[in-house]
Amino acid sequence: MARTPRTTILHHLVLTLCILSGQNTPSLASTAAIDEFLGCLSADIPSRLIQTPATPSSYSALLLSTARNLRYILPDTSKPLGIIAATEHAHVQTTVRCGRRHGVRVRVRSGGHDYEGLSYASVHLHKHNEPFAVLDLATLRAIHVDPARAEAWVESGATLGELYYAVGAASRSLGFPAGSCPTVGIGGHLSGGGFGSLARKYGLSADNVLDALVVDADGRLMNRSSMGEDLFWAIRGGGGESFGVVLSWKVRLVPVPETVTVFSIVRSRNQSAIELITKWQEMAPVSPQELYLRVLVLNQQANFQALFLGRCGDLRRLMQDRFPELGMTEQNCREVSWVQSTVFFGFSATSIPLVQLLNRSSNPRYYLKVKSDHVQEPIPRDVWESIWTAWLEKPEAALLMLDPYGGLMSSISPSETPFPHRQGNLYQLQYYSFWYENGTAVAEKRMSWVRGLHKEMEPYVSKNPRAVYVNYRDLDLGTNELDGDVTSYEKARVSWGDKYFKGNFKRLAAVKTMVDPHDFFRNEQSIPPLPAAKMIP
Known part of the structure; x- marks a missing residue:
């Protein structure tokens, strides 16, 4: 991919800062400004597409339509002053321009799966006194x-x-x-x-x-x-x-082949689950690229789920050679089309009709907290024994997910895109805690489990930084603070920026300065502009 020379980036940054010195950033929106913002929207967007708390039933229905985490729709959660259900590109442009003009931030929601709900809620609304609207893109789905x-x-x-x-x-x-x-x-x-x-x-x-x-x-x-x-x-x-x-x-x-193979093999602790996970760490990341084999640990069982870009017989021979301990046989296989394999991973079954892929429903909804890690050295068997006993056998234990890296992931440069977690990582590890009951005591117990297990794993995962994938967003890492009218670069870098993006964080901030120097698009973990002192290496 062609890349802009560093001198060109610096030229744009210097020019941007010069322009900024003669401009005023819009002040925070007052009540009058909010009314003006809504009026600005209504000039070009049909009123039926704009929902506000003044129409509570339709507003709540739209807010909840793709809100996946119940933690962020509780009564004390900061909610948007309006939701714009855009049906054409011009509606998006109008919303952005009206927001800039009247000092109302805009958050964007497509599917609502953000683990920390930042696309439709705010934990900083009262702290920074920044009203926000949600731009809902669910209808823009062609x-x-x-x-x-x-x-x-x-x-x-x-x-x-x-x-x-x-x-x-x-x-x-x-x-x-x-x-x-x-x-x-x-x-x-x-x-x-x-x-x-x-x-x-x-x-x-x-x-x-x-x-x-x-x-x-x-x-x-x-x-x-x-x-x-x-x-x-x-x-x-x-x-x-x-x-x-x-x-x-x-x-x-x-x-992809017209026929691919999937399997799901469940092993309990007394069926050598711990030994199998220990071996999996060494074989899954170095297996042929055609094999993806993940592990889900739930209800004190390890579920080994595979996609193989080939036929069952070839997979059986591969598994006998690389992972005979799992005991995979041809009876475990299901030969399906690639699209049917997406049903298998989405619903843990191959018999569900393909049309289920079109079901956008988020039910059942639940309360959710997720943390994650990258593992670069195999975790010893005795550590897995200890984790299983101390954490996975607890009544409040939920889900552990192990996803293998390797293959092409190890061949792509960590700077090719902002995602830096490439070579040197064996797998990513997610700790899920989810629950259906409302109440502070339940939430504290569930949150304590996932945070406690995450802390327990610290010696065995990546370090300096303890790396995290940004799509597994975690506000425990820290949240943005303002430095004047824009987000603080240094505080963002230290608290979460380096953990998500490693050496790519500074370049992201440089791009932010070029395209959004006023920091209009911001949330609790948005990329900050790069300070002038940081522009020259």
């Missing part, structure tokens, strides 16, 4: 697949399931590398990178983005040519809601 060119245009409001379904309908020999949950929105997924079962063969979703349509902080509509390579680099893994609103993505579709 998908156009071109199987002859092995490409597709997909709008940000579409879900992964909808994209999978469309690709599968167009071709049995094409797929797209992305995540396992079909209700995840394309917009947020690609903005953070997009890891899934084809990553070892074809990289992340963001590694397969060819173009995009973006509305910037001035309300301008741009594609890859007009936005430039630096912004195009930043939106493919730099996290959502920092640089603009990505309306749609042009993606490269990848070749």
Whole structure:
């Protein structure tokens, strides 16, 4: 990918700061300004698409429509002053321009799967006195697949399931590398990178983005040519809601066999689950790229789930050679199309009809807290024994997910996109705590479990920094603070920036300074502008 020379970036940054010195940043919105903001919207957007607390039933219905984490829709959670359900690109441009003009921040929601709810809620509203509106992209979900060119245009409001379904309908020999949950929105997924079962063969979703349509902080509509390579680099893994609103993505579709193989093999502790996990750490990351084998630890059982880009007989021979301890047989196999494999990972079954991929429902909703890590050295067996006994056998224990890296993931440069977690990582590790009961005592117990286990794992995971994937957002790392009228670069870098992006964080901040120097698009963990003192290496 062509990259803008460093001298060009510095020239743009210096020019931007010179322009800024003669401009005033809009002040925080007053009550009158909020009314003016809503009036500004209504001049170009039909009133039925704008919901406010003044119409509580329709406002709540829209707010809850893709709110995936009940922790962020409790009564004491800061909520948007309005929700704009955009149905065309001009509505997005109007919302951004009105927000800039009247000092109202805009948060963007595509699928609502942000672990910390930042696309539709705020933990800083009272702290910084910043009212915000939500721009809901769920209706912007058109998908156009071109199987002859092995490409597709997909709008940000579409879900992964909808994209999978469309690709599968167009071709049995094409797929797209992305995540396992079909209700995840394309917009947020690609903005953070997009890891899934084809990553070892074809990289992340963001590694397969060819173009995009973006509305910037001035309300301008741009594609890859007009936005430039630096912004195009930043939106493919730099996290959502920092640089603009990505309306749609042009993606490269990848070749897959017409028949692939999946399996799910469950082993309990007395069936050598701990020994199998210990061995898995060494074999899964170095297996052929055609094999993706993850582990889910739930209810004191280890579930080994696989996708193999080939037939069952070839997979059986591979497993006998690399992982005979698992005891996989041909009876464990299910030969399916690639699109049916996405149903398998989304719903843990191959018998569910493909049309289920189009179900955007978030039910059942639950309260959720997730933390994550990267593992670079195999964790010893005795440590897994201790973890299992001390943490996984507790009544409040939930889910542990181990996803293998390796394959093409190890061949891509950590600076090719903002996602830096490439070579040197064996696998990523997620700690899920989820619960359905409301109440402070329940929440504290569940949160204590996931945070306690995360702390227990500290000696065995990546260090300096303890690295985290931005799509597994974690506010425990820290939240942004203001330095004057913009987000503090240094505080963001130390608390969470280096952990998500490592050496790419400074370049992301430089791009932010070029495209959004006033820091209009900001939230608790958005990319800050780069201070003038940091511009020259």
